[in-house]
Amino acid sequence: MTTEQANAGQTPSAASSGALPQLNRTLHTAPKPPVRIVHLGLGAFHRSHQAWYTSQAGDAADWGIAAFTGRRPDAAVALAGQDGLFTVVERADSGDSFAVVGSIVEAVDGADVTRLAELVAAPSTAMVTLTVTEAAYRLGADGQLDTKAPDVEADLALLASGSGNPTTPLGRLVFALAARRTAGAGPIAVVCCDNLANNGTVARNAVAGLAAAWDADLAAWVEANVSFVSTSVDRITPRTTEADIAAVEAACGYRDNSPVVAEPFTSWVLSGEFPAGRPRWEDAGAVFVDHIEPFENRKLWLLNGAHSLLAYSGQLRGHTTVADALADAECRKAVEGFWDEAEVNLSGAAAGASSGGADLQIPAYRDALLARFSNARIAHHLAQIAMDGSTKLRMRAVPVLLAERAQGRSGVAAARMIAAWIDFSAAAETFHDPLAAEVAEANKLEGTQRVRALLALVDPALAADDAVVELVAGQLGTFAAGS
Numbered sequence: 251m252t253t254e255q256a257n258a259g260q261t262p263s264a265a266s267s268g269a270l271p272q273l274n275r276t277l278h279t280a281p282k283p284p285v286r287i288v289h290l291g292l293g294a295f296h297r298s299h300q301a302w303y304t305s306q307a308g309d310a311a312d313w314g315i316a317a318f319t320g321r322r323p324d325a326a327v328a329l330a331g332q333d334g335l336f337t338v339v340e341r342a343d344s345g346d347s348f349a350v351v352g353s354i355v356e357a358v359d360g361a362d363v364t365r366l367a368e369l370v371a372a373p374s375t376a377m378v379t380l381t382v383t384e385a386a387y388r389l390g391a392d393g394q395l396d397t398k399a400p401d402v403e404a405d406l407a408l409l410a411s412g413s414g415n416p417t418t419p420l421g422r423l424v425f426a427l428a429a430r431r432t433a434g435a436g437p438i439a440v441v442c443c444d445n446l447a448n449n450g451t452v453a454r455n456a457v458a459g460l461a462a463a464w465d466a467d468l469a470a471w472v473e474a475n476v477s478f479v480s481t482s483v484d485r486i487t488p489r490t491t492e493a494d495i496a497a498v499e500a501a502c503g504y505r506d507n508s509p510v511v512a513e514p515f516t517s518w519v520l521s522g523e524f525p526a527g528r529p530r531w532e533d534a535g536a537v538f539v540d541h542i543e544p545f546e547n548r549k550l551w552l553l554n555g556a557h558s559l560l561a562y563s564g565q566l567r568g569h570t571t572v573a574d575a576l577a578d579a580e581c582r583k584a585v586e587g588f589w590d591e592a593e594v595n596l597s598g599a600a601a602g603a604s605s606g607g608a609d610l611q612i613p614a615y616r617d618a619l620l621a622r623f624s625n626a627r628i629a630h631h632l633a634q635i636a637m638d639g640s641t642k643l644r645m646r647a648v649p650v651l652l653a654e655r656a657q658g659r660s661g662v663a664a665a666r667m668i669a670a671w672i673d674f675s676a677a678a679e680t681f682h683d684p685l686a687a688e689v690a691e692a693n694k695l696e697g698t699q700r701v702r703a704l705l706a707l708v709d710p711a712l713a714a715d716d717a718v719v720e721l722v723a724g725q726l727g728t729f730a731a732g733s
């Protein structure tokens with residue numbers, strides 16, 4: 251929609267009076283579909299992606315979303331204050347366009363587990379979608395649910411005692427699924443939209459692990475009634491700033507406290523069953539496939555891998571945004587080197603068996619990424635991407651390093667990404683990671699011992715390999731500013 255369309259329904263006098271009206275369903279007429287989707291993780295990405303796709307589906311009038319925040323109520327309070335409406339600012343090199351999205355019909359504080367259970371237990375609810383960040387799945391370095399993580403342990407104790415509300419998103423989901431079982435509301439889909447390899451399986455392992463630790467009958471019900479859909483999701487969506495809010499005010503003439511800025515590019519590849527139905531997301535370009543792994547790997551290795559490499563190398567070299575870092579020849583060379591390594595393993599014989607014949611069009615994908623990353627109008631902050639590196643590197647650097655070594659090559663470009671993370675972990679003023687305490691402890695060591703200890707937090711098997719430890723150690727310090 252253009253600015254003019256976004257303005258439709260608003261009185262010209264309000265727009266020009268200085269006291270701008272608040273975006274809501276009185277100001278902007280938008281149908282309010284019934285809740286059939288429950289979402290956990292009401293962040294920027296859910297709004298620019300799944301909520302946007304749902305609003306664009308041909309049957310959008312039948313599909314409303316109730317979205318729950320993760321850790322704080324703020325995002326729900328802001329969105330509820332405007333009847334769930336928000337503006338998607340599509341930010342291209344050539345300029346902005348504005349569209350009001352109306353698919354979120356209820357915005358709820360994630361702590362309201364009673365409402366969550368009520369909605370998930372309703373027969374009309376067909377799915378639960380998730381964007382709660384990679385770290386929130388509480389996977390250990392072995393890829394399984396870390397039942398010793400303090401918050402997971404606490405949720406397991408709460409569920410077992412039957413008193414108190416769980417606090418982790420997966421604990422809350424299991425609690426709500428138990429309510430659906432009790433209500434006899436039938437099968438449901440869980441659709442993971444976080445940047446994780448095999449994200450459907452990850453969600454299944456986490457939910458099944460928690461359910462099994464609580465109640466064997468519930469675990470059996472989950473096994474028989476919950477379909478875990480895997481997805482590859484893509485739309486660069488930086489955190490919203492005050493300047494973005496001001497840009498919407500200036501262009502649209504209303505106050506929106508929750509706009510979201512995103513690039514024009516968007517993609518959603520899904521694989522799995524929807525036993526209680528789904529919106530016609532394909533109307534908006536979503537693609538349904540039998541074999542999702544090659545699409546996931548292409549995105550996680552080429553896009554997210556390059557992002558992590560730029561996040562650490564770029565900040566070490568004094569840059570703030572993706573576009574700035576990519577414009578630095580050293581960072582760009584490292585990205586191209588990593589892409590060369592990843593590409594061989596995506597399209598070569600090793601990938602053939604699982605590709606299901608998919609044509610990944612990697613040269614075109616790489617060219618498109620360079621253009622997307624260079625969009626300087628999207629201020630995508632490296633500090634945001636750098637967070638939770640111990641979890642992200644397992645999906646972005648480790649698989650490429652392992653695949654290269656399995657082919658008898660060194661995997662030096664992937665090792666460089668890990669080395670940049672190690673350098674960053676010692677240099678950063680703020681280091682946000684689920685293993686921040688362990689990283690700080692490991693950083694007290696020196697030399698190879700230090701590298702081995704840090705590598706062990708990402709992947710213990712790699713840390714046990716002397717040649718890999720040497721390889722990573724040899725890449726330390728290569729992104730020093732001015733080098």
Ligand SMILES: NC(=O)c1ccc[n+]([C@@H]2O[C@H](COP(=O)([O-])OP(=O)(O)OC[C@H]3O[C@@H](n4cnc5c(N)ncnc54)[C@H](O)[C@@H]3O)[C@@H](O)[C@H]2O)c1
Pocket residue numbers: 290291292293294295296318319320321322381382383384385386418419443444445446483484485486487488
């Ligand atoms: N932003 C993007 O460009 C983008 C693109 C593709 C995929 N994703 C995926 O979506 C996720 C969310 O991205 P976003 O931009 O919406 O982030 P965000 O910070 O705007 O929102 C994240 C949401 O998850 C919740 N959350 C975060 N950590 C949690 C935890 N430990 N426990 C419970 N809830 C938690 C937050 O409270 C919030 O509701 C990413 O981590 C990624 O996996 C993002």
Ligand SMILES: O=P(O)(O)OC[C@@H](O)[C@@H](O)[C@H](O)[C@H](O)CO
Pocket residue numbers: 384445483484485486487553554557558634635
């Ligand atoms: O969102 P995260 O924290 O998983 O990763 C940061 C970025 O790499 C990511 O958000 C990308 O911008 C996104 O995956 C593009 O679709």
